[in-house]
Amino acid sequence: xxxxxxxxxxxxxxxxxxxxxxxxxxxxxxxxxxxxxxxxxxxxxxxxxxxxxxxxxxxxxxxxxxxxxxxxxxxxxxxxxxxxxxxxxxxxxxxxxxxxxxxxxxxxxxxxxxxxxxxxxxxx
Amino acid sequence: xxxxxxxxxxxxxxxxxxxxxxxxxxxxxxxxxxxxxxxxxxxxxxxxxxxxxxxxxxxxxxxxxxxxxxxxxxxxxxxxxxxxxxxxxxxxxxxxxxxxxxxxxxxxxxxxxxxxxxxxxxxx
DNA sequence: TGACATGTCTTACAATTGTACGATATTGTA
DNA sequence: TACAATATCGTACAATTGTAAGACATGTCA
Numbered sequence: 416x417x418x419x420x421x422x423x424x425x426x427x428x429x430x431x432x433x434x435x436x437x438x439x440x441x442x443x444x445x446x447x448x449x450x451x452x453x454x455x456x457x458x459x460x461x462x463x464x465x466x467x468x469x470x471x472x473x474x475x476x477x478x479x480x481x482x483x484x485x486x487x488x489x490x491x492x493x494x495x496x497x498x499x500x501x502x503x504x505x506x507x508x509x510x511x512x513x514x515x516x517x518x519x520x521x522x523x524x525x526x527x528x529x530x531x532x533x534x535x536x537x538x539x
Numbered sequence: 540x541x542x543x544x545x546x547x548x549x550x551x552x553x554x555x556x557x558x559x560x561x562x563x564x565x566x567x568x569x570x571x572x573x574x575x576x577x578x579x580x581x582x583x584x585x586x587x588x589x590x591x592x593x594x595x596x597x598x599x600x601x602x603x604x605x606x607x608x609x610x611x612x613x614x615x616x617x618x619x620x621x622x623x624x625x626x627x628x629x630x631x632x633x634x635x636x637x638x639x640x641x642x643x644x645x646x647x648x649x650x651x652x653x654x655x656x657x658x659x660x661x662x663x
Numbered sequence: 664t665g666a667c668a669t670g671t672c673t674t675a676c677a678a679t680t681g682t683a684c685g686a687t688a689t690t691g692t693a
Numbered sequence: 694t695a696c697a698a699t700a701t702c703g704t705a706c707a708a709t710t711g712t713a714a715g716a717c718a719t720g721t722c723a
Contacts, residue, residue: 429629
């Protein structure tokens, strides 16, 4: 896939897009339910975000009954690659090492995660 | 340090802030010079970004001759922690593992970087 | 078949962001 | 001391973002 000219997703959009990935396909309702309780945000707002994501080319939707069911039209991996790349550029001038280091030292990762990671690294 | 109420930095601001860190202290000029050649952006724009960063509380400045010399007023680590946390929340629902995995598999990291990382993981 | 519940669409709007011009101030130097 | 070079400041402005209310449509069930 080429995915030319995809405008970047805003933070709020990214947050919503992730929830659609998570559920493969989702209505506005379903996305709303998936939001963490702490995240107070109106139904209409989620709707707007989904619409904008579709306009930007990240989602499509089918009509089912009266609801719209949204689903990704761009590979998740592509979006991640781009987002991470962008983030890395801004915060670390593109160098992934400080980010790795930060994650490794931060304590956010459990011991077993580090084991997993070790395997990942050791593999070809 | 507490750093209460620090408004988040925008992407462009983050990019500039990083360059100030890199140089410890820097004038508008110096930041401009530090920008990658590909990044065309007017002196005045950099100035605005620095001004906004100061207003938000991330920078302070001394006056030296006629120039303002900007320097960080918030620990780099704090900013990184916050930015990474934010990014992780949006793109991965807060789970650092997929990001780690992405970085490890992505090929952006060289073999020797992975060695470093291994040491990092193995250490207490 | 009519009302209710549930959806979507249109529209809005303030805040933030990215970008930069032009006016004005400062300073070292001829 | 007047000029050229260099700075900053105030201001601007369009685009994007985050947020949502209200109008209108539609499927469902009594």
